[in-house]
Amino acid sequence: MKIKSTYLILLCLSCFLFLQSCSSTRKQNIQPKSGIKTHYDEQKQVVVAANRMTELYPYLQGKKIGVVANQTSLVYKEKGAFVHLIDSLLQHKVQVLKVFAPEHGFRGEADAGETVENDVDKKTGIPLISLYGNNRKPAQESLDSLDLVVFDIQDVGVRFYTYISTLALVMEACAEKGIELIVLDRPNPNGHYIDGPTLEIAHKSFVGMHPIPLVYGMTIGEYAQMINGEGWLENGLQCKLMVLKLLNYDRMTEFSLPVRPSPNLPNDSAINLYPSLGFFEGTTINAGRGTDFQFQRYGAPFFPHTHFSYTPRPNFGSKNPKFNGELCYGVDLSKIKRLDHINLDWLLDAYHKTPVDKKFFGNSFTIHAGTQLLQQQMESGLNASEIRESWRTGIENFKKIREKYLLYPDYNPDKPDYNPNKIVH
Secondary structure, eight states: OHHHHHHHHHHHHHHHHHHHHHHHHHHHHHSOOTTOEEOTTTTSSOBOGGGGGGGTHHHHTTOEEEEEEOTTOEEEOSTTOEEEHHHHHHHTTOEEEEEEEOTTTTTTOSOTTOOOOOEEOTTTOOEEEESSSSOSSOOGGGGTTOSEEEEEOOOOSBTTSTHHHHHHHHHHHHHHHTOEEEEEOOOOTTTTOOEEEEOOGGGOBTTBOSSOEEEOOOOHHHHHHHHHHTTOSGGGOOOOEEEEOOBSOOSSSEEOOSSOSSTTOOSHHHHHHHHHHGGGGGBSSBOSTTSSSTTSEEEETTSOOOSOEEOOOOBTTBSSOTTTTOOEEEEEOTTOOOOSSOOOHHHHHHHHHSOTTSOOBOTTHHHHHTSSHHHHHHHTTOOHHHHHHTTHHHHHHHHHHHGGGOSSOOOOTTSTTOOTTTTOO
């Protein structure tokens, strides 16, 4: 009997420890730690707003709506499967009258800067209105029949990535028309830091509309609130704005996007390197366009010959890449670890490798940088640390403004009340 009793006690103890272990695992899933890489929704850690639309369906019933969307506007189903937001809305009898498409088009297949024409979606028959053709801002007549607009596009948190400019112009058009805009929030894959030069309004353009650092550490929903709150719409307009929030989100978790947000950001590495290598868009240097490693390498035919070389050729997203068909020597960055800052070393390296008889700076370098100062600093021989120091004041001032519009906490495991679930509703 004693042996049997001892066996039962040990069995009960083992079961208790196993249940405790399961409970601990569940808690870790609810509170992701810094450095964990997750495919949002798949592990039930982060729920994108598009997956919370059931909460809005009663509000949308009977209303005529337009949707700003592209290939990233996905609703997670299960086991890695997704359905497009438009299809999901139609399945739930929501009356979608028009779809507005940003740069790269509704299917995300157009080159950077390529004009996108109005069209009709072949699957649904819904008119597609381009916001990267003759009008980058919705024309007032295109909103005439609408009660509200839904905006759902995956951003990457970099100022010269044009989706936030489209957001601002859509907000402005809705404000002028007096109709509501609902922004469906999504994670920012570069939301874990703030860095770069702050845009000077004198250099405002579609690749930079507002006085923010190059990397601003906000979700697109938070950014929409800042546009309204800071009075950045023309004539002091205020957009009637609703932001449907993410669940269980913190900025330090590494997110793997389910689809490329634009043709030349094919994977997590490219998205993370984009803030550092995007400067090359305003130079004569190739940053991997015309290869399968866009924004994961840089080079030029006139660089010193090295063991690493590649030849850009037309491909998906780049019909005519820089140095098309020419052998380029350069640097491979595809194995670089995740960055938490802008790396200027590569830009300076390319500048110093460019012969004096070759042009380095292009006409758009200043609008990509948001300031003339960066070019002047490089030409004056400043190093990366000296240049970065000049960004400090702008970043600190921006952080004070940014704090007013945050919907989610900055990750701080030492803060006793830290809980990414606490503030969701």
